[in-house]
Amino acid sequence: MAGSIKISSPSHFTELLAGSKLVIAQFYSENSVPSQQVADVFEQMSGAFSRPKLVAFVKIDTEQQKDVAQAYRVTSVPTFIIFRNGKLADRVQGSDPQKLQSVLNKLSEEVENISKGKSGEASGSGSGSGSASTGPNWKGAALPRGYTDVTDQIEVRHCELLNVDPDVGSVRVLFDTAKPSALSGGKSTAAKDWVESDTDEQLLLFMPFQSALKLHTLQITSIPPSGDDDEDDEDEDDVPLRPRTIKLFTNKPHNLGFDEAEDLSATQEIEISEDDWNADGTANIPLRFVKFQNITSLVLFVVDGDGDGEKTRLDRLRLIGEAGEKREMGKLEKIGDEPGE
The missing domain is CATH 3.40.30.10 (Glutaredoxin)
Incomplete structure (x- = not known):
């Protein structure tokens, strides 16, 4: 060979x-x-x-x-x-x-x-860098034309999720490429492949990237139990909600604290309405592209949930955009061509 x-x-x-x-x-x-x-x-x-x-x-x-x-x-x-x-x-x-x-x-x-x-x-x-696990490449929503799923650029082993319920899934499940078990029909006996907040509805997720990215769209999938689910006889405060208000912070070297995230001016603050969720429980959120051009990390702060409960739930996250190295290599090709001009 x-x-x-x-x-x-x-x-x-x-x-x-x-x-x-x-x-x-x-x-x-x-x-x-x-x-x-x-x-x-x-x-x-x-x-x-x-x-x-x-x-x-x-x-x-x-x-x-x-x-x-x-x-x-x-x-x-x-x-x-x-x-x-x-x-x-x-x-x-x-x-x-x-x-x-x-x-x-x-x-x-x-x-x-x-x-x-x-x-x-x-x-x-x-290698332990923790790219998202593979499987059937499920998509909660269509990709914007001209852009690709760059979720695999997340350094999963260096992600940090604060205020997560330890009895549900770990941060890794958010980037799983398999279809969420909540959409499979019927109750699954498998490990819970979603995350929920713990003491209140807020979550703080730090995501560093393997390379600089251009981010165009954030896709959030959240599939709370339906009204027919009476598992564990949960009261209203324990039934998880979809996120309503989220704040995004870019290029932070580490996660923020909750007080810090409350006070800091966000790169973008988003209100997700009921109409934003599709039939698969996914909200397709366009980002202010000019502010997400050279991104090496992203902090997602779930400020509150869409209701009066005390927990929020996330099943999947997808980042849509362009990998930075592809853009750079386009420039490098021109550099490499210059001597022959």
């Missing part, structure tokens, strides 16, 4: 991203001892799993290809970035050969599926 490919220009890398379903990129430096420590492992795996036009292992010298490194925010070497269908899917930093071996081994099944013409969607790379 073919080995790794050394990237010679920004346009070279762009062509490889467009021409392969799965790209594993090693950002390295010839003078870096940590880069040398994992070089053999990377070459062994590239020799075993490279597939022309399907799976590519590439090496990017950060000294020679500074524009590419800058576009993907590579600040230390070695850094390994995994791309699926041209989109950044995962990132591994550091020179631990065992960690890299583990990540690449878990990719091997995906590689084999791609080679056999299967869907090749892996359950996760195992």
Whole structure:
């Protein structure tokens, strides 16, 4: 099998991203001892799993290809970035050969599926960056024309959700690509795949991203129990509500406190009306695009619920827009073309 490919220009890398379903990129430096420590492992795996036009292992010298490194925010070497269908899917930093071996081994099944013409969607790379779990790619609402679902750019393991009921789901379920169990008809015995607030109706969710994003739309799915559900004989205060007022804050380095979120001026404050929810319990919320152009993190503050109860519920969240690295690589192609003009 073919080995790794050394990237010679920004346009070279762009062509490889467009021409392969799965790209594993090693950002390295010839003078870096940590880069040398994992070089053999990377070459062994590239020799075993490279597939022309399907799976590519590439090496990017950060000294020679500074524009590419800058576009993907590579600040230390070695850094390994995994791309699926041209989109950044995962990132591994550091020179631990065992960690890299583990990540690449878990990719091997995906590689084999791609080679056999299967869907090749892996359950996760195992690096722990926490991209949303895969499954049937359920959508609560149609995507705006010209934009894509960029939820997979969320660093799930670094997300933080405050005031969440510990007896319901964890923050990870919000980004699950599977259809919410509440829409499956009938009551499920599976783990609860939604989140609810705990002591009052407020929630604070911090979401950092793997790369800078342009955000166009926020899709929130909330499916409170219907009036026919009398499970646990819940009183009105315990029945969760849909969110009504939310505040969004951008580019915060960490989560806010509730008092801080109450007092701060939001990037955008949104009132969700009853008419905004579709039949699948999803509100399609357009964002003020000019204010969401270069976003590295998002804080979502659920201020109150749509009613008199003391709990709010979220089943799914989707971020719709453009991944920042795609925009940057478009600029890099022009840079790469300049010498030949």
